[in-house]
Amino acid sequence: xxxxxxxxxxxxxGYDIRGVYPSEIDEDTAYTIGLGFGSYIxxxxxxxxxxxxxxxxxxxxxxxALIKGIVETGINIISxxxxxxxxxxxxxxxxxxxxxxxxxxSHNPKNDNGFKFAFDESGNCKGQEIQDFLDYILKGEFxxxxxxxxxxxxxxxxxxxxxxxxxxxxxxxxxxVDPGNGTxxxxxxxxxxxxxxxxxxxxxxxxxxFPNHHPDPxxxxxxxxxxxxxxxxxxxxxxxxxGDGDRMGMVSNTAKFIPTDEYMIIIVRxxxxxxxxxxxxxxxxxxxxxxxxVEKLGGxxxxxxxxxxxxxAMVRDADLAFGGELSGHVYFRDxxxxxxSGLYAGLRLLEILSNTLKNVEELLDGINxxxxxxxxxxxxxxTVKFNVIEKVLEYSKSKGYDFLDIDGVRVLFEDxxxxxxxxxxxxxxxxxxxxxxxxxxxxxxxxxxNLINDLNK
Numbered sequence: 320x321x322x323x324x325x326x327x328x329x330x331x332x333g334y335d336i337r338g339v340y341p342s343e344i345d346e347d348t349a350y351t352i353g354l355g356f357g358s359y360i361x362x363x364x365x366x367x368x369x370x371x372x373x374x375x376x377x378x379x380x381x382x383x384a385l386i387k388g389i390v391e392t393g394i395n396i397i398s399x400x401x402x403x404x405x406x407x408x409x410x411x412x413x414x415x416x417x418x419x420x421x422x423x424x425s426h427n428p429k430n431d432n433g434f435k436f437a438f439d440e441s442g443n444c445k446g447q448e449i450q451d452f453l454d455y456i457l458k459g460e461f462x463x464x465x466x467x468x469x470x471x472x473x474x475x476x477x478x479x480x481x482x483x484x485x486x487x488x489x490x491x492x493x494x495x496v497d498p499g500n501g502t503x504x505x506x507x508x509x510x511x512x513x514x515x516x517x518x519x520x521x522x523x524x525x526x527x528x529f530p531n532h533h534p535d536p537x538x539x540x541x542x543x544x545x546x547x548x549x550x551x552x553x554x555x556x557x558x559x560x561x562g563d564g565d566r567m568g569m570v571s572n573t574a575k576f577i578p579t580d581e582y583m584i585i586i587v588r589x590x591x592x593x594x595x596x597x598x599x600x601x602x603x604x605x606x607x608x609x610x611x612x613v614e615k616l617g618g619x620x621x622x623x624x625x626x627x628x629x630x631x632a633m634v635r636d637a638d639l640a641f642g643g644e645l646s647g648h649v650y651f652r653d654x655x656x657x658x659x660s661g662l663y664a665g666l667r668l669l670e671i672l673s674n675t676l677k678n679v680e681e682l683l684d685g686i687n688x689x690x691x692x693x694x695x696x697x698x699x700x701x702t703v704k705f706n707v708i709e710k711v712l713e714y715s716k717s718k719g720y721d722f723l724d725i726d727g728v729r730v731l732f733e734d735x736x737x738x739x740x741x742x743x744x745x746x747x748x749x750x751x752x753x754x755x756x757x758x759x760x761x762x763x764x765x766x767x768x769n770l771i772n773d774l775n776k
Contacts, residue, residue: 320350320387322459329701330433331453333743334445334628337424337433340377344432346384349422352434353388355456357466360418360438361392369419371399371407373502373563376527377432382422385434386468389420393464397471401525403502403564404435405660409480410473411437412656426535426561427744429528435628442635445628474506481510484654485666488674493517495557496665497545499534500526503564503662510662516669519552521545534561536568536661537647539576539693546574555672556679560661565627566647567661569668571679578691580605582668583643584612585682586651589671590641591616594653600634600642602626603729603738604694604751611687624726626743631659645694645751689735690760691753695768699748699775704741707748707774711739714770730767734759737767748775 326348330338336352338344360368368389372382378401386396399410407421417440424431437443444452496511496518498504504525511518521544522531532541536559549557549570557570569577580601587599587609597618601609602625610620623633627648634642634650635657643649648659655663671682699707711728721731727740727749735754742749748771754760 320384321347322354323347323351324459326351326456328453331449333449334443334626335433335435335744336449337427337431337744339430340381340432344381346380349381349384349434350388351456353385354392354461355388355452356420356436357389357392357394358460358462359452359455361394361462363438365394365418365439367395367397367416367418369397369399369407369411369414369416370422371402371410372422373403374401374505374525374527375424375429375432375562378422378527381432385420385422390466390468391464392462393466395466396468398468399471399473401502401505402473403506405565405658405662406473406477406506408658409477409656410471412658413473413476414471421563423563425563425744426533426566428533442632443628445626445632474509477506478509478513481663481666482513484663485514485670487515487670490673490676491515491517492556492669492672493519493552493554494665494669495519495521495545495548495552495554496523497521497536497542497548497557497559498523498564499536499541499559499561500524500529500531501534501560501562501564503560506564507560507662511666514666514669516673519548519554521548529562536561536566537579537645542568542570542576546570549574556668558665558668561647564661565659567649567664568647569665569679573680575680577679577683578606579643579645579647579649580609581683581686582664583609583641583649584686585671585679586641586649586667587613587616587618588682590653591618594640596638596640598637598639600630600637600639602630602644603723603726603740604645606689606691606753607736608687608689622723622725625740626726627659631657689753689755690757692751692760692764695750696742697748697750697771697775699741699746701746703775704746704748707771708739708741710774711767711770732763735763737763739767739771
């Protein structure tokens with residue numbers, strides 16, 4: 320392995336390190352990141368870290384190279400091997416070792432890979448912390464030493480965490496579970512078979528080629544097999560997980576796609592009277608129907624920037640019982656430890672269903688109706704996309720629009736909104752639009768899509 324002096328700066332993104340294997344991220348990249356990570360946490364007085372990897376085909380190679388780099392700095396490693404990201408999070412909590420690296424590219428295409436990492440108890444690195452870490456690596460001033468590697472299997476401990484967390488009712492719910500051949504495939508059946516539910520599994524063999532569909536369960540197009548199986552088996556609900564297992568997507572018993580912000584409404588309605596603090600977090604992508612519902616219940620909404628590293632930290636720092644974002648990350652702190660787990664999110668929904676005769680769509684009765692687009696993506700160079708967002712902001716100011724600029728630009732109208740932001744996980748500009756009528760939605764969408772296309776050149 321060689322220290323990579325010309326490491327690709329564009330892989331150091333807003334929430335993690337992520338790029339295409341092997342053109343942007345290879346074994347030398349992983350080794351170099353290991354040298355930097357080990358040296359940095361050593362400077363903080365740490366002696367040990369936790370490392371795991373998901374089931375991507377390049378995962379084990381990058382994992383081994385990363386470990387080699389860390390060990391050469393004198394840092395000891397607790398090696399989890401193949402695991403989901405939530406299993407990695409729990410290992411850090413269980414062992415009280417909060418420095419660690421998870422080798423994963425989450426829901427990205429199969430040829431991508433990357434690194435989620437934390438230096439200490441503050442959680443996953445994000446924003447300027449990641450850019451500062453890049454600068455640290457580029458200096459090349461690494462510690463020397465010889466750490467040791469200890470293998471640790473978190474599986475049984477993780478399963479035990481679920482066993483006493485639920486109170487299922489008398490109704491036996493039927494669910495179709497689709498891990499999408501992602502890493503949840505190694506643990507889903509062991510956990511879901513513990514509970515009084517009827518489960519039909521599809522795409523539940525771990526395969527980093529993701530042969531059946533792209534491993535992003537919050538994009539409706541990826542759930543066609545799930546929808547078909549729900550109808551075929553007359554299931555009450557269908558749920559699916561992403562590549563590394565920290566996110567969940569779902570469809571109802573009629574195979575209707577249920578976006579995460581509507582799932583969040585179901586959860587808030589269930590826990591509102593059971594928690595002391597009546598404030599809940601959503602990200603800037605979420606529908607106004609979520610904030611409307613919380614306010615109807617008498618609570619408050621904290622709207623925050625998108626990104627797992629940001630939203631999870633804010634739910635913790637603001638001491639909230641629950642929060643989430645449209646991309647499928649949700650955080651429970653009422654009975655859970657605050658980290659995002661698709662398997663846990665799914666079971667919380669099944670528990671609610673088991674204690675009522677209502678179906679998923681009936682659990683959403685009475686919410687305010689808006690017309691929304693999916694999250695739209697526009698290819699844009701990493702060197703261009705942030706400049707485009709600045710120009711969208713300038714445009715919005717020139718038009719006298721109200722807006723939030725906590726994450727990109729969310730333009731606020733009396734009858735809808737437009738969100739345009741730079742993706743922090745890939746070379747894209749993302750946008751989402753919402754309005755009270757289809758006609759108004761089309762007007763808002765047309766205005767801002769044309770603007771993006773004009774600026775994104």
